[in-house]
Amino acid sequence: MPTDKRPVMTPVQNTAPLAQAVIAIMRRDLKASLRQRQDLFNPLVFFVMVVSLFPLGVSPEVSFLRQSGTGILWVAALLSTLLSLDHLFRHDYDDGTLEQLLLAPQPLFLLVLAKATAHWLVTGVPLVLLAPVLGVMVHLDGNSIGVLCLTLLVGTPVLSLVGSIGAALTVGLRSGGVLLSLLIIPLYIPVLIFGTGTVTAAEAGAPVSGYLAIMGALLALALTLAPFASAAALRISLSNS
Amino acid sequence: MSEPLLQAVNLSCERDDRLLFRNLDISIVPGTLTRVEGPNGSGKTTLLRILAGLHDACQGDILWNGQLRDRQRESFTRNLLYIGHRAGVKAQLTPLENLRALMAGRRLLSRDLLAAALDNAGLAGYHDAPCHSLSAGQQRRVSLARLLVSDEPLWILDEAFTALDREGVAGLERLLLQRVSQGGAVIATTHHPLAADGMRRIQLGKVNDHAD
Structure with a gap:
């Protein structure tokens, strides 16, 4: 249409509310995970299998299981989280939704936080819910099982958040799995030490509030720093792809 | 002529020790369709990713509404619609x-x-x-x-015609032309013949010949 003055689209100023964007990402991730059942159950089955193989492979003695049960459960939870980490950004990277995430008008670290939260909801929370059953299997007493669940409840979000840094760094690599484990395991060690330490203290009848406070501090640290690190790592990973 | 929406000044990019383009100046004005042309591997996708802000391994400045793009990321991303190779x-x-x-x-x-x-x-x-x-x-x-x-005034489309049937291609072509006539800016790469009034072209792939 020939006109004297060509029309010009003016830039848009208003952006959708932040909460809406964050909720949309969580909803999308949760829906996608719930429909991809295999990815969802794989870490859980791994968790249950590792814990149930110890009585068979090492010793079914009550004394052995009671002594090492906490450690077994925590190590299994840690490894099964690690197993699921590669999926955190990998599918999004492959189908292009990660690019769109980086080009969203909202701050990337908040969107990454939403993704890590969704990851925790589908991997961490089921582990916490399964832990009491497995705790009974390794002959932990009621009080210890309670404390164990509490440590997992505080500890598994740290695993998801810290893991998101490694997942973001390795997402651009074709086979980042091994590198991801090497990068992340050292960062998981404090969580493991304080997680099992808390339960051991509870078994010995000592107060656990100090241990739990340290775990809470780890969670606070991960919540405030990990999303920034992951967001920066994602920009680097996508910039090199 | 209206103010440029997006400008690239003195853009150079090297990937895997290969110079893709050098001293490229681009100015994207509202109401224009810009087609990035060049053979496979000439850096079309890289250029679009740089313009969209996904790829920053390059030299040169990118301006959005006359100011540095990276200082106003929120405004820029809100006004950009990028569709890449991956859907x-x-x-x-x-x-x-x-x-x-x-x-x-x-x-x-x-x-x-x-x-x-x-x-x-x-x-x-x-x-x-x-x-x-x-x-x-x-x-x-x-x-x-x-x-x-x-409602974004700037579209960056990387091979948007891929996998579409004939009817889809015609529909998308109409959509792009309509957008341009409404005052939007479109940057696209495609191997599909695309023509519009006042279409601008960015030719890539010439630097390599000199560099080799």
């Missing part, structure tokens, strides 16, 4: 869910509006089918349905 469509979700998730950070859209966009994109009857059951062309249409509800 940005999740296979487990339905077209409606995908479209809603992609638009959620930008503006509020009713379900009816989204459904109408999918209908217009040729996906009537597929709104609630999981995307993994759709063909490649249909998945591409899910991604392109975003263009129909877009």
Whole structure:
């Protein structure tokens, strides 16, 4: 249409509310995970299998299981989280939704936080819910099982958040799995030490509030720093792809 | 002539020790269609990714509304619609869910509006089918349905015509021309013959000949 003055689209100023964007990402991730059942159950089955193989492979003695049960459960939870980490950004990277995430008008670290939260909801929370059953299997007493669940409840979000840094760094690599484990395991060690330490203290009848406070501090640290690190790592990973 | 929306000044990019382009100056004005041309491997996708802000391993400045783009990221990303090689469509979700998730950070859209966009994109009857059951062309249409509800003045489209049938190609062509006539700016790479009044071209792939 020939006109004297060509029309010009003016830039848009208003952006959708932040909460809406964050909720949309969580909803999308949760829906996608719930429909991809295999990815969802794989870490859980791994968790249950590792814990149930110890009585068979090492010793079914009550004394052995009671002594090492906490450690077994925590190590299994840690490894099964690690197993699921590669999926955190990998599918999004492959189908292009990660690019769109980086080009969203909202701050990337908040969107990454939403993704890590969704990851925790589908991997961490089921582990916490399964832990009491497995705790009974390794002959932990009621009080210890309670404390164990509490440590997992505080500890598994740290695993998801810290893991998101490694997942973001390795997402651009074709086979980042091994590198991801090497990068992340050292960062998981404090969580493991304080997680099992808390339960051991509870078994010995000592107060656990100090241990739990340290775990809470780890969670606070991960919540405030990990999303920034992951967001920066994602920009680097996508910039090199 | 109106003010340029997006400008690249003295852009150079090297990848894997190969110079893709050097001292490239680009100015994208509202109401123009810019086509990036060049043979495979000449850096078309890299250039689009640099302009969109996904790739920053380069020298040169990129200006948005006359100011450095990276200082006003929120304003820039809100006004840019980028569709890359990868469609940005999740296979487990339905077209409606995908479209809603992609638009959620930008503006509020009713379900009816989204459904109408999918209908217009040729996906009537597929709104609630999981995307993994759709063909490649249909998945591409899910991604392109975003263009129909877009209020962003700048579109960057990387090989948007891929996998579309003849009717889809014609529809997309019409959409791009309509957008340009409304004062939007479109930057596209395509091997498909695309022509518009006042179309600008950016030719890539010439630097290599000199560098080799």
